[in-house]
Amino acid sequence: MEKIKVGIVGLGRLGRKHAENIAFRIPSAELTAVCSVVKEEVEDIQKKWGIKYGYIDYDEMLKNSELDAIFISSPSGFHCEQIIKALEKGFHVFSEKPLGLYLEETERTAKIVNKYKDKQVFMLGFMRRYDSSYAYVKKKIDEGIIGKPVFIRCYGLDPANSMKSFLKFAKNSYSGGLFLDMAIHDLDLARWYLNSEAKSVWAIGGAYEYPEFKEINDAETGAALVKFENGTMGMFLAGRNCAHGYHIETEIIGTKGTLRVGTIPEKNLVTIFNDNGAIRECSEGFLERFEQAYLSETEEFINCILEKRQPDVTVEDGVNATALAYGCKKSFETGELVNF
């Protein structure tokens, strides 16, 4: 069987999971090279999993002509530069979200992606589109089961118990803040489900339990109200301090019905009955909740390369989602309504 040889950059919270999927769960892919600025991360994975090449310099990895594809899971501020370099060297590219942190760099990247799109696959990690529940919702909307969608309500809340590691992540790597880093998944889903781009946004937020967020000019919890070009509406709540776990919930209200995903963000189908009552445990984090989606999106990337086609999620989705998330950030920072 032909195997697509992949080199991955970024071996942190998510990169290690992607690396593991490529190395062990996709028969038509081979994890041939790993790269991180942290030498110990590279050596650890190379040693444990027997990976042929290890790099602490991304440009060095791009000189490896054995590779077919580059998988980017480095901090968000590096995505655009690393995407462009990999495409110009002739590789297929998968990049984690967001495409970039500024509209200008995402538009520049889109031009390069489109220049090479006949020969090289480009995919962006909006993995929720590959989650079985979210994909099912899209199918139901397209079948017309709720009539015309008019309103979307999204909760994207990180668990409070990962605050310590999150604050380290937020301080050490420029993530773009709550709206570009966290809410962007919901903003992309809204564009996908409502089939429209944002017209205006008003966003608010604050630091309620952890003043550290104010110090880095970010919100611990934030909310945005968006009007879309086709007249539909969206309400987005994003936060980092959710007491009961990782709460991802989405509701789409249409003219003839409602679809809802994750009303209670259950860990699994188990109910515990004890002296506290009947308990449904909650999902603990993104790696647990979206395990299937991370694998499915990577399988899709590899299949696109083998079948010489592009995935449904496009670079323009990346540009427009960044524009909307950046609008939320701007509105939060200025207190003003932002028009697109």
Ligand SMILES: NC(=O)c1ccc[n+]([C@@H]2O[C@H](COP(=O)([O-])OP(=O)(O)OC[C@H]3O[C@@H](n4cnc5c(N)ncnc54)[C@H](O)[C@@H]3O)[C@@H](O)[C@H]2O)c1
């Ligand atoms: N799709 C999702 O659900 C999801 C979830 C978490 C993170 N992400 C995205 O994944 C990316 C990585 O996030 P994370 O949480 O794994 O971050 P992280 O900080 O845990 O890991 C970053 C990794 O990149 C390496 N790195 C840093 N700068 C580098 C450089 N210049 N060249 C090469 N390697 C470099 C670090 O050493 C580390 O291995 C971010 O863009 C983030 O937005 C997506």
